[in-house]
Amino acid sequence: MKAALFSPMRYHGPSNGSGWPVASTTYSSEVAEKSMQSSIAQFRLADEVGFDWVTVAEHHYAPFSLNPNPMVTAGALTQVVRRAKIALLGATIPILNPVRVAEEFAMIDTMSGGRVVAGMLRGTPNEYVTYNINPAESRERFEEALKLIVTAWTETEPFGWQGRYYEYRTVSIWPRPVQKPYPRIYMSGSSPESGEFAARNRIGLGFAFTNVPLAKKAAAHYREHAARAGWTPTGDDVIYRVLVHVADSDEQALEDITRAMQSGPRTGLSMANRTLEGAVADAGYYGRDREAQRQRLMPRSLQDRIDTGQIVLGGPDTVVRQVETIWRELGAGIIDFTIAHDMGEKTLHAIELLGTKVLPRMREMVS
Amino acid sequence: MDAPAHQVALAHTAGSGAPVVWLHAGDKPAAVSRLARHFRVLGFTIGRTTRIQDDAVANAIGPHASEPVGLIADATSAHAALQFAAARPDLVRALVLIAPPAPDKVPGEFKTPVMALFGTRNAPAHIGRSMREIISGCHVMFVYDTDQDMANQRPEAVAAILREFLQAGDRFLVTSKSGKIYP
Numbered sequence: 001m002k003a004a005l006f007s008p009m010r011y012h013g014p015s016n017g018s019g020w021p022v023a024s025t026t027y028s029s030e031v032a033e034k035s036m037q038s039s040i041a042q043f044r045l046a047d048e049v050g051f052d053w054v055t056v057a058e059h060h061y062a063p064f065s066l067n068p069n070p071m072v073t074a075g076a077l078t079q080v081v082r083r084a085k086i087a088l089l090g091a092t093i094p095i096l097n098p099v100r101v102a103e104e105f106a107m108i109d110t111m112s113g114g115r116v117v118a119g120m121l122r123g124t125p126n127e128y129v130t131y132n133i134n135p136a137e138s139r140e141r142f143e144e145a146l147k148l149i150v151t152a153w154t155e156t157e158p159f160g161w162q163g164r165y166y167e168y169r170t171v172s173i174w175p176r177p178v179q180k181p182y183p184r185i186y187m188s189g190s191s192p193e194s195g196e197f198a199a200r201n202r203i204g205l206g207f208a209f210t211n212v213p214l215a216k217k218a219a220a221h222y223r224e225h226a227a228r229a230g231w232t233p234t235g236d237d238v239i240y241r242v243l244v245h246v247a248d249s250d251e252q253a254l255e256d257i258t259r260a261m262q263s264g265p266r267t268g269l270s271m272a273n274r275t276l277e278g279a280v281a282d283a284g285y286y287g288r289d290r291e292a293q294r295q296r297l298m299p300r301s302l303q304d305r306i307d308t309g310q311i312v313l314g315g316p317d318t319v320v321r322q323v324e325t326i327w328r329e330l331g332a333g334i335i336d337f338t339i340a341h342d343m344g345e346k347t348l349h350a351i352e353l354l355g356t357k358v359l360p361r362m363r364e365m366v367s
Numbered sequence: 368m369d370a371p372a373h374q375v376a377l378a379h380t381a382g383s384g385a386p387v388v389w390l391h392a393g394d395k396p397a398a399v400s401r402l403a404r405h406f407r408v409l410g411f412t413i414g415r416t417t418r419i420q421d422d423a424v425a426n427a428i429g430p431h432a433s434e435p436v437g438l439i440a441d442a443t444s445a446h447a448a449l450q451f452a453a454a455r456p457d458l459v460r461a462l463v464l465i466a467p468p469a470p471d472k473v474p475g476e477f478k479t480p481v482m483a484l485f486g487t488r489n490a491p492a493h494i495g496r497s498m499r500e501i502i503s504g505c506h507v508m509f510v511y512d513t514d515q516d517m518a519n520q521r522p523e524a525v526a527a528i529l530r531e532f533l534q535a536g537d538r539f540l541v542t543s544k545s546g547k548i549y550p
Contacts, residue, residue: 156496158507159507160506161511170540
């Protein structure tokens, strides 16, 4: 098994209410800089204690994440994280310029000496408002953008593109990806349509903003369609992103997280604006499994989240058992540990515990 | 209309303006009517063959070429069209090849602007390199979610790129479309 550390790069200062988008009237550049440096320190530590990947992701217009362009963060990490792979999970490609995405991934792959992991996502529903993109076209845009990005990575002569959503008269990117033929691609796979597309195209699948029962069903669907396409996904083809806090004991971990949760509201991005989310849902964003897809984004109690594998919490032994359940249920070979709450030294200690007490046992688990 | 093997026959004409000759197997492509809004399109069908004779294009175009034409050729006529455009640059304003096989040698220096369209469903690997090794200035264009039948599968997209290229030649790289949303 492999372990990744994901930090959304949260803003550590106060902000005006929840919802989405969030006004920046209380924004402090000093706090933002410290927040970013805090995340970079966590990534550096993760690299030092043996994590396989560090993970960044794109989110807009809210203090939940100071990472509207994860390519920029990944560029900085190439100079800080010396060993681990740098995973972008991901770029929200339907709302971006695909050629620019191809160029930026190639830059990061070059700057990191071939360590980039290319997550290509449709993103959370709210992101379609960010750059005024119709969510009804999300899936079609995604599929075309991905094809264009791979073509830009592999075609060595200048080419044009006459698409449905993208049109270029000549493309010839420099630099080129280091990894050949191109970096490993993952996409989000909670919906049946995504799992089928990933299976047909031999793309790795990532689960986030979900829980183990739902992800188990989606992973089985992916494997079934991969078999139809003539291949068998391995553990390395499935990523499960899970919130985490580890302390020296179960009691300490629970006390830490409870205290952190009381310090302020934490609203998930996707459901932070119900009107907006409803409009996106009505546009057909979720596909044919709409209600299940919406349910996975609903806020739940801490205990429910622990029980359904949305968060792993406890001392190292407990966390190992929780991870083992994820592996057994999903066959997810890559666990993308997400810092549940930034708690300064406690979070750094959690990363150390993960690296020294949990990761070695995760590797034994599969080998 | 089916023409005899190795022959090219005028099958349809439409539109007005600068002449465009479209060599195709089978029925009239759906993109023709859209292209005919901007050009006089002369459609020639090709008999049952995988590759027409090199002189067939000259024989077909000759009587209609009162001025240089835009020439569009599918896979079966691509080789002949290339040979013709290389030999008679005075008669071909611009050449478009639809899903052509990788070309063999082209005689002499190729001066006519040329574009090759490939569908993303079945474009051969490294086709850009194959095309440009023989015709260094060839514009390789991928038409998304199509194969060699792209002119029927996505007629709007194919007609649009044909129009731009046949009107502007190599200068089609610079768009003249406005990005302004509202005045």
